[in-house]
Amino acid sequence: MLRSIKPKGWKIALYLCIPVIWYVFSVFVPLITAVFYSFFEWKGGPKKTFIGLDNYISLIKDGTFWQSFGHNIYLVIACIIGQVGIAFIFVLIVNSRLVKLKGIHRTFGFFPSTISAVCIGFIWTMIYDYKRGILNWFLTATGHGDSVQVWLNNPKLVMFLVAIPLVWQFIGYYMVILLSAISSVDTEIFEVAELDGANAFQRAIYIVLPLIKNTLLVCITLCVAGNMKAFDHIFTMTEGGPGTSSMVMAMYGYKISFAQMNMGYGSAISVGIFIVSLVVIGGSQKLVNLLMQGKGVE
C-alpha cells in the first residue's frame, strides 16, 4: 500500500532540488566567494590584488577581532544561562500544579520573541537612558541617586547591559521548545516519581533533564549559533561603543567591510567568524554530552 503512494525517487529529488538550489545559492556561494575574496587586498571596485594569506595573518594579530570574539563568548555563556536556564525554570513552574492560567503565561512569555530586534534595542536604550530612562528614575526614586550613571557609556558594564535585552527577548522562545519537549513525555513518569518521594528539585535534575536531553542540546546549539552572529540589538543600542567595548564579531566584519571599505579583509573576518563559530558550536555539543553522561543516562 505504502509503496503505491510513495513518489518515485526522481520526483523526490526534483522537489528537493528547489530548496537545495536556494540553500546552495544563499549559503554556499557567498561562503565560497568570501573565501576567494579573503585572499585579496580589495577596497571595493574592480581592482583586486592577490596577497595570499596576509589578511589571515593580520586577522590572527587583530586585537579588536579577538576582543569581539571574547564578547561573543560572553554573550553565549550569558544566554545559555539566561535564556535556556531561565526558560527551563519557567517551564517547570508553568508545568507545576500550583500555577493557574498556564495558557496565558505561555502566550505572554513568548511575546518578546515576536518583536523585531531593532525595536527591542530602542526600548532598552530608552530604559537605560541617562536623563529620561526608567532605570535611573527608579534608582533616584528609591534613594540610590548616587548610583545613577550613563549606563551604556560604561565600558565595564556595557556587555552585561546589552546581554539583558537579548536574554529577555528569547526566554519565551526556548520556553516553547522545552514545553513541547516535556509535554511529549508520559505524565505517568512524573506521577510515579512523585509517589516515590522525589522532590521538585530531584525530579527536575534526574527525571526531566535526562528525558529532554536532546531537545536541550538543540536549544543550546541554537543559542550558541544565534549569539555567534549577534548584531542587531547591539548595533541599535551602542554600535559597538563606547570605543570597541561592546563590539561583536559580525559587527566588526560589517564595520571593516562597509564603514572602512576594506572588502578583502572583511571577507577574511567572515571566514574567521565561520571557523570559530564551528569550533565553538562543536565544542559546546561535546561539552553538553560530557556533562549529561555524568548524570548516568545514555
Place this chain on the structure above:
Amino acid sequence: MKKKLVSMLLASAMVASMLTGCGGGSDDAGSTPAAETETPAADAETPAAEEEAPAADAETEAPAADGLAYTGDLNLMHYSTSEESEGNGGSDGFRTMIAEWKEANPNINLVENVLANDEYKTQIATLAAADDLPDVFLLQGMNTKAWAEQGLVMDLTDIIAQSPYAADYQEAYYTPFKTADGKVYGLPALTGGTCTVVVYDKQMWKDAGFDSFPATWDEVLTAKDYFSGEGIDTIAFGNSGKWQANSCFMSTIGTMFTGKEWFQSIIDKGGAAFTDDDQVAALKFAQDAFNSGVFNADFNAVSNEDAREYYIAGDAAAFIGGNWDVSYIMATLLEADEEKYNNIGFATFPSIEGAKMSNVQNIGMGYGMAINAKLADDPDKLAAAIDLIYKLTGPDFSNFVASNYALGGLTAVDNVDLSAFDQITQDFYNWSYVDTEPCEIYDSYVSSAVWDVYNTGLQDLLNGDTDAETVAADAQASYEANY
C-alpha cells in the same frame, strides 16, 4: 478546546516571530526592491516617450537648445528623500531641479533611486565594490581618491571647465573631489553648510552674566559653574554615532590647534602626521573639555538628534552641531516657542589658550555629483548625464536655495536679498558665509578607514578610557596603511 486555542496562539506567534525575524534582516535590502520597483513602471512609459521622440526630433532637430540626442534610461541615485526635503533647503532644491530637468527632457527616462542618507552610504559603497554604480550619483569626498584609483568615477576636470556656468563656480569647494594630480571627480552638490556651529540661547547666557556667547573657553568654564547650579547643562552634544565628535568637534578644534596647513599636508601626504604635537594637543584639549562637566554627561550615549532636543527643551544653554541640526532647531522652535526662537544666537567655538586660530568653523560641500566612468562608451548618454549635473549644481539651484532658504550652493549668487528673511535666518547666513573663518571638514577627505579608526578612538578618549597619544598613533597607523 482550550489547549487547542493555546497551541493555535503559540503557533501563530511563532510564525509571526519568524516573519519579523526575516523582516528585520532584510530591512535594508527591502528598500532596494521598493526603490527599484519604480523602474518597471517608468519603463512602461519609456516606449511612449520613445515613440514621441522621433516626432519631436523631426520637428525641432535644429532649434533644440540643449539638443540631447539620448533617449532611454538614465539612472540617478541620491538621498534627497521627500521627508528630508521638508525644511531642508538643499534637498528641496535638489528635488526641484530634478523635476525641472525631467520636464525639460521628456525623451529621457530618469530612473531615481532615493534612499535616506545612512542607507545611501552603505548602498553606494556596496555598488562601488561590485562595480555596479548608477550612471549619476553623489560621491562623498573621502571616497574620491579610492574610487578614482579604481576607475569607477569619471574625470570631470574638462567637463567642469566646459560648463556654461564655469565662471560662477566657487572653486574652493572642489578640493574634496580633487586627486593629487589636480583632476576633479565630482561637481560639488547640495548646499555648503557648516559642521560645527555653537547654537546658544541669548537669554539664558544673559542670565548667566554674558551678553553673548563667551569668547574664550575659560569663560565657558566659569559659566558652567552657574549653569550646573541651575541644574542645566552648559553645552549639549551627542556622539553615539561616533562621527559627531569628528565632524562637529575635532575637525574645527584640530584646525584651531594645528592651523590649516597641517590638514592640507595630511591630504597631500606632505609629511604631517596625526602624532604631530599640535594634533595631540588638540586631542588632549578635547578630552579635558569633555571631562570638565561643560557637556551633558551622556554625550557618548545619545545622538545629535537627542542632544539638540536638550537644547530645545531648555535643558542645555547651548548646543554644538551641524547646519542640519540648526535647520531642525529653527523649524521646531519657530513652531513651538517663538520667544526661544528669537533668542537663538550663533557662535564659533571660543578661543582656546595655546591654540593658533580662533573664530573658525568647518564648512564645505561633502558630496559631489559624479558620473560612472562606464558612460564614456556612450557619448549621447554621457551628454545627458553632464547636462543633468550642470542643472543640479548650476545657478538655478543656487538661486532657488538662496531665495527660499538663505543658503549657498556651488555657484555664487550675487546680492542675495536677505531682507525677506527673519533676523535669525539672516544671522545664520552671515555667520556661515560672511563673518567666520572657514576651514576644511576632516572626513570629507582622506579615507573612510582612517576616520573609522580615529572616531572609535575618539569616543574612548572623550570617555577617559584611553589617552591622546594612543588615539593619534592608531589613526596614524591606519593613515599609513590605507592612504
